[in-house]
Each structure stands twice: as C-alpha cells, then as structure tokens.
Amino acid sequence: MVAILCQYAKLNAPSTHIPTLKLENTIEVTEEIISASLTRALNQYSTLQAHDGHWPGDYSGILFIMPIFIFSLYVTGSLNIVLSFEHKHEICRYIYNQQNEDGGWGKQVLGPSTMFGTCMNYVSLMLLGEKLNGDLDALAKGRSWIISHGSATAIPQWGKIWLSIIGVYDWSGNNPIIPELWLVPDFLPIHPGRFWCYTRLVYMSMAYLYGIKFVGPLTPTILALREDLHSVPYTNIDWDKARDSCAKEDLHYPRSQAQNLIFGCLNKFVEPILNCWPANKLRERALSNLMKHIHYEDETTKYVGICPITKALNMICCWVENPNSDAFKQHLPRFYDYLWLAEDGMKAQVYDGCHSWEIAFIIQAYCSTNLIGKFGPTIKKAHEFMKNSQVLSNHPNYERYYRHRSKGSWTLSSVDNGWSVSDCTAEAVKALLLLSKISPDLVGDPIKQERLYDAIDCILSFMNKDGTFSTYESKRTFSWLEVLNPSESFRNIVVDYPSVECTSSVLDALIIFQEVHPLYRRNEVEKCIRDAAKFIENNQKNDGSWYGTWAICFTYGTMFAVRGLVAAGRTYDNSYPIRKACTFLLSKQQSTGGWGESYLSSHNE
Numbered sequence: 001m002v003a004i005l006c007q008y009a010k011l012n013a014p015s016t017h018i019p020t021l022k023l024e025n026t027i028e029v030t031e032e033i034i035s036a037s038l039t040r041a042l043n044q045y046s047t048l049q050a051h052d053g054h055w056p057g058d059y060s061g062i063l064f065i066m067p068i069f070i071f072s073l074y075v076t077g078s079l080n081i082v083l084s085f086e087h088k089h090e091i092c093r094y095i096y097n098q099q100n101e102d103g104g105w106g107k108q109v110l111g112p113s114t115m116f117g118t119c120m121n122y123v124s125l126m127l128l129g130e131k132l133n134g135d136l137d138a139l140a141k142g143r144s145w146i147i148s149h150g151s152a153t154a155i156p157q158w159g160k161i162w163l164s165i166i167g168v169y170d171w172s173g174n175n176p177i178i179p180e181l182w183l184v185p186d187f188l189p190i191h192p193g194r195f196w197c198y199t200r201l202v203y204m205s206m207a208y209l210y211g212i213k214f215v216g217p218l219t220p221t222i223l224a225l226r227e228d229l230h231s232v233p234y235t236n237i238d239w240d241k242a243r244d245s246c247a248k249e250d251l252h253y254p255r256s257q258a259q260n261l262i263f264g265c266l267n268k269f270v271e272p273i274l275n276c277w278p279a280n281k282l283r284e285r286a287l288s289n290l291m292k293h294i295h296y297e298d299e300t301t302k303y304v305g306i307c308p309i310t311k312a313l314n315m316i317c318c319w320v321e322n323p324n325s326d327a328f329k330q331h332l333p334r335f336y337d338y339l340w341l342a343e344d345g346m347k348a349q350v351y352d353g354c355h356s357w358e359i360a361f362i363i364q365a366y367c368s369t370n371l372i373g374k375f376g377p378t379i380k381k382a383h384e385f386m387k388n389s390q391v392l393s394n395h396p397n398y399e400r401y402y403r404h405r406s407k408g409s410w411t412l413s414s415v416d417n418g419w420s421v422s423d424c425t426a427e428a429v430k431a432l433l434l435l436s437k438i439s440p441d442l443v444g445d446p447i448k449q450e451r452l453y454d455a456i457d458c459i460l461s462f463m464n465k466d467g468t469f470s471t472y473e474s475k476r477t478f479s480w481l482e483v484l485n486p487s488e489s490f491r492n493i494v495v496d497y498p499s500v501e502c503t504s505s506v507l508d509a510l511i512i513f514q515e516v517h518p519l520y521r522r523n524e525v526e527k528c529i530r531d532a533a534k535f536i537e538n539n540q541k542n543d544g545s546w547y548g549t550w551a552i553c554f555t556y557g558t559m560f561a562v563r564g565l566v567a568a569g570r571t572y573d574n575s576y577p578i579r580k581a582c583t584f585l586l587s588k589q590q591s592t593g594g595w596g597e598s599y600l601s602s603h604n605e
C-alpha cells in the first residue's frame with residue numbers, strides 16, 4: 001500500500017476545533033486540562049484513520065528489503081512492468097537519503113555501514129539505471145566503501161545468495177543449502193517443517209534456487225557490476241576462500257567449530273555426492289517437492305507471502321518454473337502491498353503492514369480513556385476492521401504443509417497474509433472484549449460468540465507444553481538445531497522460542513475472557529493462566545527487568561511482563577517481582593522524565 005498520511009488527515013478533517021493549551025510550569029495540571037489535551041490528541045489521531053478502519057503507518061527500516069525486490073524484478077524482466085519512472089525516482093531518493101557519511105549503507109536505518117547493506121543498495125541503484133558520475137559522487141563513495149572493506153566476496157551468507165541470483169557472485173562460493181533435507185521423515189527434529197516458519201520458508205526457496213544454481217540474465221549492467229564489486233577480475237576470484245569470508249562489520253555471530261565442521265562436510269562430501277548419478281534423481285524429487293510447498297505458501301497468502309524475503313524468492317522460483325504462469329503473474333500486483341512513500345522517498349516495508357496488531361492497541365488505548373462517547377464513528381470503523389480481519393478458516397490440508405491452525409486467529413497484518421500469530425490474536429481478543437462492553441449503538445455490534453470461541457480455541461492451540469507461547473506456531477524442535485543456522489547476521493532463528501511478550505498477551509486475554517465466559521474450556525484456560533504467570537515470574541532478570549524479544553528491549557519486555565502479571569492479580573504489595581520491576585523501571589528514567597532504550601540492548605544481550 002502506498003499512502004501519504006497527510007492525505008488522510010485532509011480527508012478526515014476534525015469536526016470540532018479544540019484550542020491548544022500551552023502548559024506553563026506554573027499552571028497546575030488539572031483534570032480538565034488533561035482531558036482537553038487528550039481529546040485534542042485523539043481528535044488528531046482519528047483523522048489518520050483509513051477508510052477501512054485501520055491506521056496505516058510506515059513499517060520499514062530494514063535496508064535490504066527494497067534491494068531484494070529490485071533484484072527479483074530485474075532477473076524476471078519485470079522491473080519496468082511493476083515500477084514506473086516515479087517509483088524508481090522515489091526509490092533512488094530514499095536509498096541516497098540512507099547512505100552513511102562513509103559512503104556505505106547499514107543493515108537497517110541509522111545502523112553503521114555493512115557489506116550487506118552497501119552491496120545490496122549500491123547494486124540496486126545500478127539496476128535502477130543510476131550511473132557513476134565522477135569520483136566524488138554517492139555511487140563512487142559506495143563502491144569505494146565496498147572495495148576498501150574486503151569487496152563483495154566478504155558479504156554475509158544471505159547477501160552471497162542474492163548476489164549469486166543476479167550473477168555477480170558464483171554459486172560455488174556459497175555453503176550448500178540442501179533441498180533434500182525436506183525429504184527426511186518429518187518426525188525427525190531436523191526436518192525443516194519443524195523450524196521457525198519464517199526460517200523454513202526463506203531457506204525453502206533459497207534451497208530451490210541453490211539446487212538449480214539459478215542465475216538471472218547476464219546483461220551488460222550485470223557484467224559491469226561483476227568488475228565493480230570485486231577488487232580482482234571476476235574470473236580470478238577464489239570462490240573457495242570467498243565461501244567462508246565475512247566482513248567484520250557484518251560478523252555479528254561468528255560460526256562455531258561445530259558449524260565449520262558441518263558446512264565443511266556438506267560442501268566437500270554431501271553436495272558433490274547429491275549431484276552425481278543416481279543421487280541426482282533425488283534432487284529432482286526434492287526440487288519438485290519444494291516447488292509444491294512454494295506454491296502452497298503463495299496461494300495461502302494470496303501471493304503476499306509471510307514476509308518480503310520469501311515473496312521475492314518465491315516469485316523468482318515461479319518464474320523459473322514457467323515465466324508465463326499464472327503463479328508468476330499473480331505475484332506482480334502484490335509488490336505494491338509492501339511499498340511505502342514518505343518524505344524521505346519510497347521504501348519497502350518489512351511486512352505487508354502491521355494493521356491488525358496496531359489496531360488492537362489503538363482500540364485498547366481509546367477504551368482506556370473515558371472519551372469513547374466523542375469518538376463513536378472512529379471506534380465503530382476500527383471495530384469493523386477488527387472483525388473483518390479475523391482469519392475464519394484453516395488453510396486447506398494445512399498440516400501436510402506444516403502450517404499451524406488459522407481458524408479464529410488474527411495475523412500481524414491482513415487477512416490475505418493468512419499467517420496467524422499468537423499474541424496478535426490475543427491482543428485482538430482483548431480489544432474485542434473491551435468493545436463488547438460498550439453500547440452497540442456507539443461502537444457497533446460485538447463479535448459473534450462463535451467467532452470469539454474460535455479465537456480462544458486458536459490461542460489455546462498455540463500453547464507450548466509448559467504453558468508458554470511462541471509466535472506463529474508452538475515450539476516444534478530443539479535449540480541444539482541452531483547449529484544449522486548459517487547466517488552471520490541473525491541468531492536464534494531455527495526454533496520458534498516462547499517469549500515473555502507473547503505469553504503475557506495471551507495471559508491477559510484469557511483472564512479478561514474468563515471473566516465473561518467462565519465456563520468455556522475452563523480447566524485448560526485455568527492451567528494456561530497458571531503456567532503462563534509462572535513462566536513470566538521465572539524469567540525475570542536479577543535487575544528486575546525482562547528481556548523483550550520483539551522490540552527494544554528490556555523496557556518493552558518489562559512492560560509486557562508487568563501487564564500480564566497484573567492481570568493475573570499481582571500487585572505492588574503482594575508480589576516481589578512487581579516491586580523489583582518498578583525499581584528497574586524507575587532506575588532507567590531519564591532526566592527529561594521519559595524512558596528510552598538503544599536498539600543495541602537486544603544485540604548486546
């Protein structure tokens with residue numbers, strides 16, 4: 001979706017004007033003043049609501065997402081079909097705006113330059129038709145960053161794969177991603193169907209492209225890039241050496257000895273054997289099995305994909321299979337779901353949005369004021385969106401494709417995305433239960449009981465054996481399998497681990513649900529509440545904080561943990577963990593009176 005927020009602000013201009021109240025230090029802050037400020041804020045916020053009831057927002061920040069879109073459009077010859085001149089202009093503007101002083105690009109906005117970010121964005125600019133223009137221009141600075149930091153052979157694993165796909169890096173400089181792994185019996189912990197869904201899907205299409213060693217058309221631009229990105233002539237590159245090289249700027253998680261041994265064996269023995277007769281017959285089977293799963297993922301997400309990375313990879317796989325196929329063509333219009341235009345240019349989002357997740361909190365926030373009476377139409381529209389974005393059925397044969405139940409759930413973003421998430425469902429349930437207590441004349445009809453029960457069934461289906469909650473599925477395998485994670489940039493991506501945030505959202509939702517429907521699956525709900533609260537208490541750190549997996553970081557984790565524990569009846573007086581949490585939060589208050597945290601917290605933990 002491409003949206004400019006000021007357009008909405010104009011369309012939904014507030015009906016009443018409330019004058020600004022300047023708060024001087026000397027004026028006592030009365031309830032009246034607070035209420036006026038809050039009304040003004042909600043008035044303004046309501047103008048930003050879209051016609052269908054959700055609040056659009058910029059969900060970007062990872063700087064290699066647009067590049068992988070550009071790469072996939074380029075190799076499939078669709079760049080000019082999907083992107084107009086204006087798109088390209090705005091995309092280039094954004095990329096230039098994100099360039100660091102030293103000429104490189106980070107993995108994410110505000111991040112220091114990395115080989116991954118720099119190669120991907122530099123190549124994108126070239127594929128979009130930008131030209132080097134003198135030694136001092138932005139492109140020249142980008143190129144010199146790459147050469148002076150070890151050249152493109154030092155890009156980390158994901159980058160090596162993308163550069164191989166477009167033909168500026170050789171597939172032999174990659175560690176194998178064995179497609180046959182999908183053929184092992186699925187009761188084994190090593191079967192990819194047991195990995196965290198996001199990792200299994202990214203590596204699924206990577207395994208396909210690796211298996212066929214796909215390379216896009218070798219255009220003059222690609223041939224020129226082969227020389228641009230490397231410090232020695234392309235034909236002289238030592239790909240054996242390149243395979244395990246990674247720039248220090250990108251090496252967040254160096255490989256262990258065990259990993260070196262595994263990847264060494266895969267490379268020296270397993271992959272060569274699998275390429276010889278008769279084992280290569282197995283490869284054909286493995287590839288057609290992968291393609292079956294790729295189509296399933298595309299169809300069940302209406303070609304949106306679980307994330308932009310799988311979308312871009314799957315689209316290439318569909319094109320390789322048949323460039324004239326409907327499958328390939330259906331991918332093209334869904335690129336726009338990921339685009340976002342802002343004052344700094346056009347960017348690609350990390351997901352097709354986060355509509356359902358955010359709207360649940362927005363509704364909860366409105367409900368926490370006593371001003372609902374003033375915002376009936378806004379809340380009614382939001383309520384409709386919430387009800388319309390519930391996933392109403394399971395995907396066909398979902399278990400055969402290693403999918404979790406979807407019926408009754410909410411996704412992070414849209415129904416089309418189709419991937420249910422435990423805490424997105426829990427927060428949605430909370431919002432709907434709050435709305436069901438308000439007059440339907442004001443906020444619309446409450447969710448039907450049957451749909452609410454579907455949601456609770458779905459939430460309970462997410463529960464791990466110990467009462468905790470992970471993200472998209474329950475935990476399916478063991479953490480020792482992290483040894484198979486070949487990425488230097490991301491850790492803990494093989495297992496869908498439980499988190500305090502997911503567990504706490506569910507705990508809170510079940511408690512509110514139980515107050516209204518005390519008999520529904522009573523024993524399971526009660527056990528879940530008990531176990532979830534125990535998990536949260538057991539995971540508190542000595543300083544009183546909780547580690548937050550899904551945002552920044554200890555402040556966020558602590559907020560969720562406290563919400564859950566308070567819902568479960570813990571108070572400052574009766575709970576030592578709550579008192580410790582307060583001490584932690586107070587110790588982090590800044591001189592301005594507010595709180596903040598660096599994104600490095602997550603990384604340094």
Ligand SMILES: CC(C)=CCC[C@@H](C)[C@H]1CC[C@@]2(C)C3=C(CC[C@]12C)[C@@]1(C)CC[C@H](O)C(C)(C)[C@@H]1CC3
Nearest residue numbers: 062198307350351357412421423424471501502550
């Ligand atoms: C940046 C890269 C490498 C792409 C990753 C794309 C997705 C897999 C990421 C992007 C946003 C993301 C971090 C998110 C989550 C899972 C992984 C996501 C979807 C979830 C849904 C996990 C559960 C969390 O409680 C919460 C709902 C906050 C997040 C939201 C963002």
